[in-house]
Amino acid sequence: MADYFQEMGWQPLSEGQAPNHLLHFARLFRDYNIFDESLTQSLAPPASKSVVENLPSITINGQGVKCPVCLKEHSEGETVKKMPCNHTFHAECILPWLAKTNSCPLCRFELATDDEDYEAFRKEKIRAKAREADIEILHNSMFS
Ligand SMILES: [Zn+2]
Ligand SMILES: [Zn+2]
Structure with a gap:
């Protein structure tokens, strides 16, 4: 009797091939539609150094922005860092944060990372979301 792993079409790694667990899980999650924000958050590596270095600084014009x-x-007149999601932070507040994780603390907008595995994972996640949206549209067009 073929074992579970064979049935799933999983191949044993060939000699010298490194396992890519993250990508593997990304596919698994996508197939089972179990992408979970908290999971991706806990896996998220630091934001890409070059992206962080290139975050624009803007001068505050007006008041009431925290x-x-x-x-x-x-x-x-204060100079602050502006994220692509338009949220603004003190450089000394956001830079240590982005050295730990890649997303905006407020809205979870994700910056690119220097981590290849995570980038592959992120693409799978975006694809999974797009597919969910397609299913939703299809569902709505059938039932409304
Ligand atoms: Zn601050
Ligand atoms: Zn944001």
Whole structure:
């Protein structure tokens, strides 16, 4: 009797081939539609150094915008870092954060990382989301 792994079409690694567990799991999750935000969060590596270095600095014009990390209001004329999601942070607040993980602390917008495995994982996740959206559209068109 073929064992479970054979039935699933899993091949043993050939000599000298490194296992890619992350990618493997990404496929598994996609197939079973169990992409889970908390899981991706816990796997998320630091943001790409070059992306972080290239985050634009903007000057605060006006009042009432708070830094989501320290909750202090930005003062007029202050220079802050702006994420691609348009959230603004003190450089000293966001830079240590991005050295640990790649997403905006406020909205979880993900920056690119320098981690190849994670990037592959992220692409699978985006694909899974797109597929979910397709199914949703199909569902709506059939039942509305
Ligand atoms: Zn701050
Ligand atoms: Zn954000």
